[in-house]
Amino acid sequence: MTEQDRYGEDESHRGYQPQWNPAPVFKPSGRPDSHIPPMPPSAPHLGPPGQPGGGYGAYGPPQPSPYLNGYGQPQYYAAPPVPRALSIASLCCGIAAFMGFGFFVLPQLAAVVLGHLALQREPGGKGLAIAGLVLGYVAIAITVLVMVVLGVAFSNAEFVTR
Template identity: 45%
Template sequence: MTERTDGTTDANTGEYPAGNPGDQPAAPAPYKAPPSIAPTTPYAGPVAPRTNTLAIVALVTGFCCNIAAVITGHIALSQIKRTGEAGKGLAIAGLVLGYASIGLTAVLLVVLVFFTAAMGAFVTAVAGATSSVTSESTSGPTGQIGAAYFDEGYLLVGTGSTVVDLYIDPMCPYCGQFDIANGDTLAALVEDGSITLRLHSLTFLDEASQGSEYSTRASAALTCEASINPESTLDYLAALFANQPTEGTTGLSDDELVALSDGGSSIAECVTGEQYHAWSQQNTDAALTGPIPGAEIASIQGTPTVLIDGVQYDGPIGDPQALADAILGVTS
């Protein structure tokens, strides 16, 4: 090393220049690694339990499928009790909905059963009533009751050998004139045994009574009188024409028709029950379309029409003597 005049040494020698020891630099401190810092995990709080799947299913099906809601609800409660899962409230809600729906369905079924039974009884009753009306309108009552001969289609009084058939309509004004003129004569011939009088009360003038069907009601009332009080048949016929309403009106009421009877038994139930309406209309159809059994004419063309042993009377309707002569002439 080359010594310099300032007391330092050449850098190439690696020596420090002479001087005080204190002037020498201190040795560097050994390296120490920094203390390790343990990693910390962030605090996330308690973890919520998982919701039971079947509890959700129970709640959803509670709105649409009650059986499924009840089944899944019970299974869900069992699983929740075992696993601690959430969803107990959902399962209970599903059970409530399911059982409520089942109860409502049961109530509706009971109501439906009773409604069906009631409707069945109603339909049966209506069908029975319809069948009864249809049967009556088709065949009518049968046999004989009092002076009413239902199979033959007329009301019969008297037992004489000469048969007089009288076709009338209770609202026909000419029939009223005929009865006023000839009613007593016919009653006398019945009384003395000269004739058998067969009455045919028709209903074709129903259309002239403003919808009240007066001809049908009056004809049926006459039949009620003949069947219940046969001895008063001609008296009731006379009362009908004595109180005959004007054509085109509604005619007498049912109560007024009942009041015309002076027989021993009331005809009220028979009249108000419309017992012989269909039979009277059936007789009208038979008379207007024919044939007329044992008569020279094929059908009835108008009223009044009188047949004497099947032969039509063409004399004046207001001359009782002419009618009597025609009847007695046939018998002589």
């Protein structure tokens, strides 16, 4: 086979580097090799230089509005969060009464009491408070019904010793 030179080892290309020519940049004076382009003598939309008020006529330049932010958009302030802690607690106690903790009768009473307090103090949580009240009252009714049925069943039972 013939001997071939590796890339870059050819004597004719050794030490060759292309010349770098940057693009000309303008100075403020209008000459090349600067970083700022030249400014026009006057902006046509502001009218001739020296005229007071620019091109705004008799009204003058626009004044910033107190209702606008730095981007020209109106500022909207969010309403403060509505407290709903009692309403949520009433709903949780009403659900807990049906999850098996109603045997102790405490969640039913807590759901009813917290639901009524929430209706008086928290207008924003009205739906949650009503749901907690309904669950609490239904759980109380079921608990009373179960106690009556168990009482009647045990009073008529034959296995009770006499």
